[in-house]
Amino acid sequence: MASGKVKTYKEHAFDHLKGLDGISDAQVEEHLKLYGGYVKNVNTLNQELTEMRGRGKPSGTNPEFAELMRRLGFEYNGMILHEYYFENLRKAAEPTPPSGSGIAQALNSAWGSLDKWKEDFQAVGDMRGIGWVILFQDPATERLTNHWITLHQDGVPAGFKPLLVMDGWEHAFMRDYKVTEKGKYIQAFFRNIDWSTVERRLREEAAVRPAVAA
Numbered sequence: 001m002a003s004g005k006v007k008t009y010k011e012h013a014f015d016h017l018k019g020l021d022g023i024s025d026a027q028v029e030e031h032l033k034l035y036g037g038y039v040k041n042v043n044t045l046n047q048e049l050t051e052m053r054g055r056g057k058p059s060g061t062n063p064e065f066a067e068l069m070r071r072l073g074f075e076y077n078g079m080i081l082h083e084y085y086f087e088n089l090r091k092a093a094e095p096t097p098p099s100g101s102g103i104a105q106a107l108n109s110a111w112g113s114l115d116k117w118k119e120d121f122q123a124v125g126d127m128r129g130i131g132w133v134i135l136f137q138d139p140a141t142e143r144l145t146n147h148w149i150t151l152h153q154d155g156v157p158a159g160f161k162p163l164l165v166m167d168g169w170e171h172a173f174m175r176d177y178k179v180t181e182k183g184k185y186i187q188a189f190f191r192n193i194d195w196s197t198v199e200r201r202l203r204e205e206a207a208v209r210p211a212v213a214a
């Protein structure tokens, strides 16, 4: 793609997030603004790269080109992971998935019990550092595994489907909790999981998120 129309993204509205339990509307509002920044940055980066390619051959030894390319994964996944995260939250949520659901059965079969999986997922969340905790499914084997993603892009198993995504960056909870109270935020996250979304992601063959193309 040397030139041509630049594909852009729009922010998804996520207007279903008011009234969560233990994650305030103000926290969500601020977090959505931050998500909007990632959407904007993806669009800006793509625009800059298209213009640069339009001016001539892209070169790996051009520091400007290389820096933009290196930022692409960070900005893209900053947008993408927030879309998964906000989509798998809802108010008045059930604490656990229905016992007969596919996701309950899959978690039971992978960890022995729902509680064992939850303990493991929360332990990953307790890790120090900036990043995400994601329950993935490997589409090739249908195996479920928990992963720690540093920043937005380091540690993502290529092609795996995200089923449940938790933002573990401090900006996700610092309006509501102290920096030392990440555990309280993780507990709150678990009180707001939209299990029907997780179930749909398990059933869908492809990774589908509420992305908006402009």
Ligand SMILES: [Fe+2]
Binding pocket: 031, 034, 082, 167, 169, 171, 172
């Ligand atoms: Fe975030």
